[in-house]
Amino acid sequence: MSERLANAGEWAGRGLGERTVGYAERDAILYALAVGAGAERLDLVFEERLRVLPSFGLTLAQWAPDVLAEAGAFDNRAVHGSQTLEVHEALPRAGELTLAARVGNVWDKGSAAIFEVIVECRQFAATWSIFAPGRGGFGGDRGPGRVPDVERDQPRALALPTAADQAALYRLTGDRHHIHIDPAASARIGQPRPILQGLCTLAAATIPIAEAIGAHPADLTELGGRFSGPVVPGDLLDVRTWADGAFEVRHEGASVIDDGRAVFA
Template sequence: MALSARDFKYPNQPCSWNERDLILFAASIGCGEKELQNLYEKHPRFSAFPTYPVILQFKGNSNTVVDYYSNVLKPPPIPGKVERVIDPTRVLDGERHIQIFKTLPISSVGRSFELQTRVIGMYDKGSSGTVVETEALLVEGSDIYCRILRSSFAVGQGGWGGPKGPSRHILSPPHNRSADKVVVIETLPELTLLYRLNGDYNPLHADPAVARKAGFERPILHGLCTWNMTARVVLSAFTTEGDALSEFQARFTSVVYPGAILVVEMWNLGYVNPANTQSAERIMEVRFCTTIKESGKKALSNGRALIKVKQETSRL
């Protein structure tokens, strides 16, 4: 009898990083003078940009270039009377969601971090493909630093008779008013070649022949590069505190080519928790979307961020 996909657990994945890794990541997602605490190791508040852990699913504990397909976590076999192995060369990112519980140290040297990853859903979308959902916990001992939810789509690898899965939860921005803040990102033509040095060496983002074989005119930008650049924009638009991000999520909707101009629209929905004199902070909810200016297509949709805002205490 085939193992249920929901029972599938990946081997624990050791993870490591140092100050240089954090600086490279920050530079590759567009951090600048306003985020010097993420770029300069001698800054008094030098720290990891809060979404850095999402790259660890690719980097692991490697400190050099690795073959992407031999290093990436393989999806579990598609269950059924005859198990089918998912082709990782035809798997696309669907959505990413990070929940942050503890601030990362600036280096893992001398410590023992690992990602504990399991499948939490596998859904049959017919001839179009299969959705695989995973949960990854970044842990050190009993301490959980963050939780990363990932949805991937195995193109053309469906039709195995499995469950269709729950309806998508739509996180739309308000339709009755314009965005509260709009920021434009001009991406560099070479950006994908820089971002891959964080540890995601998928040749789709560097090799023109591989990109053409996959149906693209040239190498495309990593979806997580767009996702992380948007996280930087959203966070800096509403706070100067680098550790204020509590949650961040978005769905990958369209591919982005390096050199594209991206427009990030943001709506402040207010606080999700009531004022509490016993609490030092409140949680602000921001909805957002990222649009490719040249085509008008959404690069990211279903965007939502939760940002911690320090609450002023009464002097009475």
């Protein structure tokens, strides 16, 4: 896509193309390892018993927000604000997916714009929310505000360890942004050490949540969350989860994922 539009709002509803993306069992296994599945989880890391984590589909669809970036919709100050995933059916152990992508809403936040990138296929629908500084002020709708916090019962507390090499491993699934591997690159965004990919943290949280409620992580039907703070590989994270599927991930008392939601069949 070579078209460049001056007004960010003009991107709303535009198609980003269609791609057929193939993968093998080893790709799904590498992904499971990258998001924290241990070698003992033969159902996630052994091809003879393999069930594919639904969030693996997000790595196959990463090309869509990249297409929008390459088209000049936003610059390198843009950050991944939030993510949703709705699962329609299980991903096969290996095969091909035909993915169609488009821009959804483009919200005008004044000093910034928020672009929704929607990717759909038979197996799932996913939406990236991209916060783009400097692209607002075009006179568009501000979009919905954040839902106010609600009174909840005491949450279940879970530990979520991350590995020192986890960002380097997760890069092999497709997100090769330099801030996840190169200290010089992460320093340019104010982080002295490379940070963990937000989608890695989001997916990793589903494994202990599923275990805590007696579900299988591959039975995930709905996932979402807002990326509210950085994680450094090696951090020990705290997950707070509630019976309705809501969850939050924290590090040393500070939120790193909020407005989380993980629902299992």
